[in-house]
Amino acid sequence: MVGNIGTLLTGLALAVALYAAYAAWRGIHLPAAQGRDWLQSAQRATNALAALLGAALLMLLLAFLTNHFEISYVAQHSSTVIPIYLKISAVWAGQEGSLLLWCFLQALFAALATGRASEHARPLVPWATFFLALVTAFFVAVTLFLSSPFTLLAQVPLEGRGLNPLLRHPGMIFHPPALYVGYVGLAIPFAFALAALVTRQIKEWTTAIRTWTLIAWLGLGLGLLLGMRWAYDVLGWGGYWGWDPVENAGLLPWLTATALLHGAVMQEEKRGFHVWNMFLVIFSFALVLFGTFATRSGMIQSVHAYTASNLGGYFLTAIAVTLVGSLGLLYARRAALKTASAHMESLLSRDGMFFVTLVLFLMLTVSVLIGSLLPTLTEALSGQRFEAGPEWFDRVTGPQFAALVFVIGLCPLLGRAAATLKRLQQVRWIVIGGAVAVTVGAALAGFTDALSLIGFALIGFAATTTLAEFVEGVSTRRKRTGEAPLNALWRLLRLQRRKYGGYLVHFGVILMALGIIGTRMYPFETQTTVSAGQSTAVGKYTLLFEELKRDFVDDYTTTWATVSIYRNGVYLTALQPRLNTYTGTDQTVTVPALQPGLREDLYLILSGWSDDGAAVTFKVVINALVNFLWLGGLIFLAGGALALWPQMEHKTWNTVALVVGLALLVGAGWAMWGIPHGAVDYGSGRPLIGQAAPDFRLSTLDGQAISLASLRGQVAVVNFWASWCPSCVDEMPDLQSVWTAYQGKGVTFLGVAYRDEEAAVRSALAQYGTTYPVGLDTGDRIAKQYGITGTPETFVIAPDGRVVYIHIGPLTGEALAAQLDAVLK
Amino acid sequence: MSLGAIFVGIAVASIVAVYIAQPFRHTTTNPDALIEAWIAKLPPASPPTPTLPNSPTPPPPHSPPPPLLHFPSPTPKSISARNVGGE
Numbered sequence: 001m002v003g004n005i006g007t008l009l010t011g012l013a014l015a016v017a018l019y020a021a022y023a024a025w026r027g028i029h030l031p032a033a034q035g036r037d038w039l040q041s042a043q044r045a046t047n048a049l050a051a052l053l054g055a056a057l058l059m060l061l062l063a064f065l066t067n068h069f070e071i072s073y074v075a076q077h078s079s080t081v082i083p084i085y086l087k088i089s090a091v092w093a094g095q096e097g098s099l100l101l102w103c104f105l106q107a108l109f110a111a112l113a114t115g116r117a118s119e120h121a122r123p124l125v126p127w128a129t130f131f132l133a134l135v136t137a138f139f140v141a142v143t144l145f146l147s148s149p150f151t152l153l154a155q156v157p158l159e160g161r162g163l164n165p166l167l168r169h170p171g172m173i174f175h176p177p178a179l180y181v182g183y184v185g186l187a188i189p190f191a192f193a194l195a196a197l198v199t200r201q202i203k204e205w206t207t208a209i210r211t212w213t214l215i216a217w218l219g220l221g222l223g224l225l226l227g228m229r230w231a232y233d234v235l236g237w238g239g240y241w242g243w244d245p246v247e248n249a250g251l252l253p254w255l256t257a258t259a260l261l262h263g264a265v266m267q268e269e270k271r272g273f274h275v276w277n278m279f280l281v282i283f284s285f286a287l288v289l290f291g292t293f294a295t296r297s298g299m300i301q302s303v304h305a306y307t308a309s310n311l312g313g314y315f316l317t318a319i320a321v322t323l324v325g326s327l328g329l330l331y332a333r334r335a336a337l338k339t340a341s342a343h344m345e346s347l348l349s350r351d352g353m354f355f356v357t358l359v360l361f362l363m364l365t366v367s368v369l370i371g372s373l374l375p376t377l378t379e380a381l382s383g384q385r386f387e388a389g390p391e392w393f394d395r396v397t398g399p400q401f402a403a404l405v406f407v408i409g410l411c412p413l414l415g416r417a418a419a420t421l422k423r424l425q426q427v428r429w430i431v432i433g434g435a436v437a438v439t440v441g442a443a444l445a446g447f448t449d450a451l452s453l454i455g456f457a458l459i460g461f462a463a464t465t466t467l468a469e470f471v472e473g474v475s476t477r478r479k480r481t482g483e484a485p486l487n488a489l490w491r492l493l494r495l496q497r498r499k500y501g502g503y504l505v506h507f508g509v510i511l512m513a514l515g516i517i518g519t520r521m522y523p524f525e526t527q528t529t530v531s532a533g534q535s536t537a538v539g540k541y542t543l544l545f546e547e548l549k550r551d552f553v554d555d556y557t558t559t560w561a562t563v564s565i566y567r568n569g570v571y572l573t574a575l576q577p578r579l580n581t582y583t584g585t586d587q588t589v590t591v592p593a594l595q596p597g598l599r600e601d602l603y604l605i606l607s608g609w610s611d612d613g614a615a616v617t618f619k620v621v622i623n624a625l626v627n628f629l630w631l632g633g634l635i636f637l638a639g640g641a642l643a644l645w646p647q648m649e650h651k652t653w654n655t656v657a658l659v660v661g662l663a664l665l666v667g668a669g670w671a672m673w674g675i676p677h678g679a680v681d682y683g684s685g686r687p688l689i690g691q692a693a694p695d696f697r698l699s700t701l702d703g704q705a706i707s708l709a710s711l712r713g714q715v716a717v718v719n720f721w722a723s724w725c726p727s728c729v730d731e732m733p734d735l736q737s738v739w740t741a742y743q744g745k746g747v748t749f750l751g752v753a754y755r756d757e758e759a760a761v762r763s764a765l766a767q768y769g770t771t772y773p774v775g776l777d778t779g780d781r782i783a784k785q786y787g788i789t790g791t792p793e794t795f796v797i798a799p800d801g802r803v804v805y806i807h808i809g810p811l812t813g814e815a816l817a818a819q820l821d822a823v824l825k
Numbered sequence: 826m827s828l829g830a831i832f833v834g835i836a837v838a839s840i841v842a843v844y845i846a847q848p849f850r851h852t853t854t855n856p857d858a859l860i861e862a863w864i865a866k867l868p869p870a871s872p873p874t875p876t877l878p879n880s881p882t883p884p885p886p887h888s889p890p891p892p893l894l895h896f897p898s899p900t901p902k903s904i905s906a907r908n909v910g911g912e
Contacts, residue, residue, distance in 0.1 A: 004830035012838055019845065040848035048841045055837075 002063045003071045006150035009056040017137035020045035024130035050111040053104040070156040073149040079162040081554045089173040096149035103139045106184040113188045121208030127195030165589040171230045179223030183288045185216025190285035197329045206264035218640040220254040225633040236590030238621035243393040248372040249291030256284040259361035282326045289319045350414040408506045409462030412469040434464025452521045504639025511632025518625025529617045533808040542566040548613040556582045564685045571685025577606040593678025600624045686787035693797040694785040698775040715747045716797040723764035727810040728792040732768040734813035739772045
């Protein structure tokens with residue numbers, strides 16, 4: 001029933017989409033009096049289309065929430081055991097569902113953009129409705145006939161296959177919809193641009209759809225950032241961006257949309273760029289289609305791509321139709337576009353720098369596109385695939401991104417050419433100071449590579465000029481109004497949202513550049529194998545492997561290692577990297593653990609272990625400055641949201657928008673730094689080998705009070721145990737025999753009973769004939785000092801008070817005797 | 826496909842069709858035109874026709890409000906007379 005209704009709703013949506021296009025066409029071509037009815041009907045059809053597809057999407061959601069496994073798509077991507085939030089994200093986890101989401105968002109945006117068009121946009125609405133209805137009809141037809149999420153199975157399985165483990169992340173609820181907001185959002189400027197070309201109203205279309213371009217751009221930016229963070233948290237390879245073709249498919253339209261936003265500013269200021277903007281909007285939409293084609297055609301292999309399908313040809317045709325049709329129209333209107341263009345004063349002027357910006361974005365787009373297509377192209381031409389790896393992309397795009405940062409730095413200084421030079425002269429010392437400060441700071445922090453220092457200088461320059469713009473704005477306002485600095489900044493941001501929103505975005509990008517330099521130019525990765533209780537040094541970090549454990553959860557087995565982390569010998573935290581094995585599919589997923597820091601993140605991946613679990617292999621990655629990337633990303637989003645923030649008359653709505661915006665930012669910040677990514681806080685770590693053993697005082701059961709300091713000059717064996725711990729009592733006879741053998745050789749044993757009761761301890765001692773001093777650790781005082789994570793644990797302390805041996809778990813008499821012999825020598 | 830699904834489909838399609846066709850409906854059901862046509866059909870009357878408060882003809886501006894007829898009036902004539910008088 002649910003599946004059938006979903007199919008009917010989608011089918012109806014296709015009919016309504018085609019009708020909307022037809023009604024708009026008739027409305028345009030009939031005389032105004034009659035045409036008005038048709039256009040109104042087309043508008044209503046666009047609204048109905050959004051409602052129908054929304055209802056279809058709700059049907060699919062309902063099918064997931066109520067386990068309708070008779071629907072093939074639900075059976076493939078869900079199961080009864082996955083939690084509700086994963087069932088929600090499973091709706092768009094596969095190609096079919098994601099296409100339906102795409103259709104719904106496309107229809108919703110079309111209804112909003114045409115129904116609530118601004119005064120500038122109104123003359124373009126009929127044609128825009130026509131084009132948007134066609135675009136939506138195409139996607140709905142693909143969903144209905146080629147990739148329906150409502151296809152029914154002949155035999156209903158009792159249980160679904162479950163969600164792809166890689167997609168079991170809360171971020172996956174938001175990542176695809178955010179990206180799709182970007183993708184479908186770019187269809188709006190495209191449709192309005194075509195409408196402007198058809199109606200020859202080519203001057204003001206950018207103003208008409210500025211909000212939609214911003215929404216699409218911001219959605220893509222958010223989607224890309226969420227994707228990067230997902231890759232960092234879930235994929236477990238240590239990085240966040242691998243120049244994967246699917247990542248590039250999202251980046252490409254974002255690059256052209258960014259260029260379009262800049263070009264639109266120039267067009268709104270009547271400085272030309274009409275042809276540029278037309279090209280950019282056409283290519284942005286074509287690149288959206290290319291991304292869809294690339295991820296669904298099976299052309300590329302990627303963890304992000306959907307399984308190969310027969311959709312490739314259709315999308316390729318759509319790209320061809322889009323390019324040929326729109327470029328043909330552009331060519332036909334060349335005369336009108338030419339008369340509207342303006343002349344640039346100089347490269348150093350405001351329009352000159354905008355031109356340079358557009359060229360840089362275009363070069364980046366072409367570079368990334370070539371890199372993404374290289375494997376396919378080389379295979380088609382020479383029969384051999386040339387994979388353009390991260391090194392290729394870094395080498396090709398690095399200088400271009402550096403040039404962009406430089407242009408961002410110049411941006412606040414720009415005016416007319418002469419004014420720019422004068423301004424540069426005025427602020428030269430501040431700018432040089434900023435560049436030098438960042439470079440010296442980076443060098444002092446250990447980043448001394450010559451090429452990276454140039455990058456740091458550029459970042460310092462750009463950050464100084466951008467921040468100076470805020471300082472100058474606040475100071476001017478304070479002089480005029482006498483407001484307090486924070487108040488002045490707040491009002492400045494509120495009153496000039498677009499300008500300062502743009503600068504905030506720039507500042508975010510500058511911080512992201514810092515993170516990119518750190519992670520790309522100072523990569524550190526190593527693999528190490530350690531046994532339980534042993535430590536290994538990785539740079540300034542010491543990793544002490546505590547134990548390996550395994551547990552069964554729902555439909556997977558999780559194995560995790562506990563590793564104590566020390567920096568420069570000081571205990572930081574304990575990390576628990578995991579490896580999950582899914583029983584249904586035998587798929588393994590690494591869940592990294594990380595210790596974030598301003599200078600770097602320590603990123604730990606559990607690679608494997610020995611059969612008995614006594615030794616494990618870790619991959620250790622140190623990601624320098626990576627948190628500047630995430631921080632910059634948040635500032636970037638905040639700036640975009642500020643520029644997008646509508647001028648609302650009601651104070652209440654302004655406050656609501658502000659609270660929602662801030663809550664989202666705080667939520668994103670919490671997700672990045674608030675959630676312990678595999679970190680467990682035991683309060684204190686155990687002393688490392690070679691470090692001084694923490695002093696303690698133990699009241700033994702025979703009434704003595706022994707302090708560790710009083711045993712200086714002897715070898716001390718401190719054994720943490722408990723009468724309720726089977727492996728502890730197992731090792732007691734061994735310990736007693738070693739104690740008997742070594743007590744006359746300058747060796748003292750101390751038993752520390754952990755979380756135990758006196759009667760039980762006395763009984764155990766009597767049962768196993770233990771004669772060395774044993775006391776109760778009241779309130780876990782000593783256990784905390786030694787950072788123990790369980791019992792038994794044994795420490796051997798040299799006569800000078802340093803720890804020379806640590807053993808986690810049951811210890812044999814031979815092993816202990818061997819250690820004691822070594823110390824006594 | 827189940828019968829229930831078909832019914833739901835038909836119901837949704839009908840609602841959508843009515844909603845989409847709404848802009849075209851004013852040509853056949855324009856209330857102004859209907860009233861004009863109705864008035865044109867009426868025979869010319871010399872004395873003013875008494876009207877009840879719920880008559881479809883709207884009252885002229887600044888006329889006193891009609892009496893509230895919660896119950897059938899025992900003297901409809903007097904009400905009519907009062908209305909006529911009011912005009």
